[in-house]
Every structure is written in structure tokens, then in C-alpha cells.
Amino acid sequence: xxxxxxxxxxxxxxxxxxxxxxxxxxxxxxxxxxxxxxxxxxxxxxxxxxxxxxxxxxxxxxxx
Numbered sequence: 527x528x529x530x531x532x533x534x535x536x537x538x539x540x541x542x543x544x545x546x547x548x549x550x551x552x553x554x555x556x557x558x559x560x561x562x563x564x565x566x567x568x569x570x571x572x573x574x575x576x577x578x579x580x581x582x583x584x585x586x587x588x589x590x
Contacts, residue, residue: 530557531572541568548572 531548535541541560549555549572558571 529574533570533572535560535568538562538568541570545570545572 531552531554533541533544533548535544538560545556545560552572552574554572554574556570557573558569560568560570562568
């Protein structure tokens with residue numbers, strides 16, 4: 527199951543600010559920009575950034 531984070535707010539600006547803060551604090555990225563299509567208030571979603579991968583052997587690690 528994929529992880530999703532959500533923010534809900536009364537205004538678009540408030541939702542956008544909360545989405546930016548959530549992404550900054552959790553190392554996530556926006557998945558759904560603020561929308562009011564879900565009914566009451568504004569909703570936005572974020573997903574975790576993919577984990578950093580190690581470089582392939584022989585690339586960027588120096589002599590071993």
C-alpha cells in the first residue's frame with residue numbers, strides 16, 4: 527500500500543501553505559494540488575520522495 531499524506535483547510539492559500547510545510551518537514555512532494563472538488567474546504571495530497579539510491583559500483587565512491 528502506498529503512503530499518502532493529506533492536508534485540509536478552509537482556504538486555498540491556507541491549504542497550499544500547509545502542503546508546502548508538510549512536504550518540507552516530511553521530505554515529500556505534492557501529489558494533488560489544492561482542490562475544492564471534494565466538498566467542504568480545500569484538500570491537497572503529498573507522497574514521500576523516493577529513497578535515495580546508492581550509485582552503481584565504480585561510480586562516485588572513490589577508489590576502493
